[in-house]
Amino acid sequence: MSESPATTRTAMIEMIKVGKEFPPNVTALADISVSIASGEMFFLIGRSGAGKTTLLKLLCNMERPSNGLIEVAGMNIHQVTGNKLAKLRQKVGVAYQDFRLLTDRTVAENIAISMEVSYKKPQIIRARVRSLLAQLQLEDKHDMLTGDLSRGEQQRVALARAVANSPALILVDEPTGNLDATSTAQVMELLARCSNSGATIVIATHDEALYRHSSNRVMKLHNGKLDSLTRGDEL
Ligand SMILES: Nc1ncnc2c1ncn2[C@@H]1O[C@H](COP(=O)(O)OP(=O)(O)OP(=O)(O)O)[C@@H](O)[C@H]1O
Numbered sequence: 001m002s003e004s005p006a007t008t009r010t011a012m013i014e015m016i017k018v019g020k021e022f023p024p025n026v027t028a029l030a031d032i033s034v035s036i037a038s039g040e041m042f043f044l045i046g047r048s049g050a051g052k053t054t055l056l057k058l059l060c061n062m063e064r065p066s067n068g069l070i071e072v073a074g075m076n077i078h079q080v081t082g083n084k085l086a087k088l089r090q091k092v093g094v095a096y097q098d099f100r101l102l103t104d105r106t107v108a109e110n111i112a113i114s115m116e117v118s119y120k121k122p123q124i125i126r127a128r129v130r131s132l133l134a135q136l137q138l139e140d141k142h143d144m145l146t147g148d149l150s151r152g153e154q155q156r157v158a159l160a161r162a163v164a165n166s167p168a169l170i171l172v173d174e175p176t177g178n179l180d181a182t183s184t185a186q187v188m189e190l191l192a193r194c195s196n197s198g199a200t201i202v203i204a205t206h207d208e209a210l211y212r213h214s215s216n217r218v219m220k221l222h223n224g225k226l227d228s229l230t231r232g233d234e235l
């Protein structure tokens, strides 16, 4: 939790006094400082409107902070440009709360998109897509248009797309909101596998079962401010 330069090197995410305001006068986040280690699985909780999605959007550069500093993988994400920015983007996989799938494309095409930018061979991409679909029990949806899927199926395809390219940082926003217990367990198993491979994972959730009995750290936001930061099994 230290913010000294010595720890910055092993941190995947450094946020220092970060705030985000939306016009005319919404303070979505205020004075958030946190350091998230490389390889850590980190949970973000808090009531609807607390600022969870806003924080994830800052981390993936979809929104810019109004104040404070954010470093991802040692880079100030709001200053990098060009090639470096493209490289940084490849390191980050995001499963959005509203999925953002290409609804007129197939499941396989949606998942493959994140890998095509890194110039992987087509057979490697195909194998990875099939493996992910198998892990999420969606094998039979391979050629369906994502627009025809149920919400829970879309949610899992969004997750598969986020992790497909094995990014160093995975941001997942409410990944189990539409899922039954079995699918929820499969999603968490997939994320655990990514974590075991070394990925840093930040998960925003309303589902206590995901973190309650774990030693993972849980940051609770309240009206955009840090309310508590503790281990899941200490809550
Ligand atoms: N683009 C925007 N313009 C104005 N206000 C915004 C914008 N985006 C978010 N907000 C506001 O910022 C606050 C935090 O929103 P955010 O989406 O981060 O909450 P959340 O914790 O993800 O909630 P939920 O659990 O419902 O997903 C809310 O009050 C929201 O209305």
Ligand SMILES: [Mg+2]
Pocket: 052, 053, 054, 097, 173
């Ligand atoms: Mg949200």
